[in-house]
Amino acid sequence: MLRIADARTGRLVEIPSAHRHLLRICVHLPVIDNGIGAVHLRVLLLGDVLARTAELRGLQALTVLTAPDLPQEQVQALDRVMAVLGIHPPATVRAHDPSESPSAAADVHVLAHGADQQASVGGVRIDVGQVATAPPEEGGPGSPDAVAPEGTDPLAVRMMLLGHAYRTPVMVTGAALVEARRxxxxxxxxxxxxxxxxxxxxxxxxxxxxxxxxxxxxxxxxxxxxxxxxxxxxxxxxxxTCRPVPSSRRSPTxxxxxxxxxxxxxxxxxxxxxxxxxxxxxxxxxxxxxxxx
Structure with a gap:
């Protein structure tokens, strides 16, 4: 049984509903202004973890990514980010108008916290906590777009973000990245x-x-x-110390x-x-x- 807390009610909901073996996931990417930032990475990562967890439960996961209409260079940057973070590419990518509420049919909708969505839209809603970055003088990368600066192990970024429950806001600091790398x-x-x-x-x-x-x-x-x-x-x-232990006293751990x-x-x-x-x-x-x- 896979249970997810619906952000609209706070109640745990079993997904997908009984007697179904396909989990439809819709990941709603926030507006991208000056490049792909930490909150975009976290939303994408949460959708990836959800799909992998569903597959562990013997379900088939179908992920659809909805994003603002992006120029080609940002589409390519998005592809590179998903590849280096080990995020499975979505089955479908759709463009949507940021002024409209997401309406794709899905069992689960993954959105950044604060994103608008009409209550009538079906499926469970997952709100992903915001991500802030500490300024350089405090050991941080300085801007959301620099959460994975050149030379940073992408899996360290993945691990740092996954170290917090998905609803919890995250502050990216230099110390956190160093600890993840260690x-x-x-x-x-x-x-x-x-x-x-x-x-x-x-x-x-x-x-x-x-x-x-x-x-x-x-x-x-x-x-x-x-x-x-x-x-x-x-x-x-x-x-x-490498001292023999009698077999009768050996612990299985x-x-x-x-x-x-x-x-x-x-x-x-x-x-x-x-x-x-x-x-x-x-x-x-x-x-x-x-x-x-």
Missing amino acids: TLRNWRQLVADWAQEPSRPIPADLLRQAHAALADNLGYPAVLDTLRSVERDAAWRGTR LTASSGWTSRARSATSTRRHHDLGRLPTPRRAAARQIRLA
């Missing part, structure tokens, strides 16, 4: 280390936790928290022969998407799970 660097190093060990299935309890969090109003911050706990376990395990290492492998979530094809099959599966988040 976490990604650590996770990639762990993945490289685990690549030297035998592959094992992802532990069922971790999969259940991640799937349950995503199905409950897209709780992807909880999925990232799970990965951070795996990282902490890995760091603690690395500080232990501390021994390499147990599922511990495969639990940690779920941290492959933020490896670059073009690296996934080079991972052994179980790790590739783990990476796909967390690419949702």
Whole structure:
């Protein structure tokens, strides 16, 4: 069951309705004035996470992107942004008049907070929180359009935005980007280390936790928290002295022969998407799970 809070009522709604296996998603892009900014990235990213979560639940997701009539250079820039952030391209792109309320038929409408929409429009409404950027003197990128300045790992931007519940406003700071890059660097190093060990299935309890969090109003911050706990376990395990432990005293969460290492492998979530094809099959599966988040 996939449940989403309708922004108009605050109630959790099961989507899609019973006996249907197709989820229709309409992502409404805000007006683009001076380039693609952080709020545009966040709206696109939320639509992508919703579609991936639906597919995890065995549903088929059909995403339609509605946007103002854009010049060709902005269309190309939009394509590049979606590609570097690992966002699946929509099935259809439609132009709409910004002065008109969105009216595309969909099970879920994804909009930036504050966007106009008539109450009569069907489907669940998801309001995505606004994104602000700290000024340069406070360590921020300085403008919404510079949320991913040149040289910034795009997946660090993705991770930073996904670290907050989708309705929560986000302040982009230099410190937040640095922390996201540090976490990604650590996770990639762990993945490289685990690549030297035998592959094992992802532990069922971790999969259940991640799937349950995503199905409950897209709780992807909880999925990232799970990965951070795996990282902490890995760091603690690395500080232990290499002293044999009698088999009768071994904990299944501390021994390499147990599922511990495969639990940690779920941290492959933020490896670059073009690296996934080079991972052994179980790790590739783990990476796909967390690419949702």
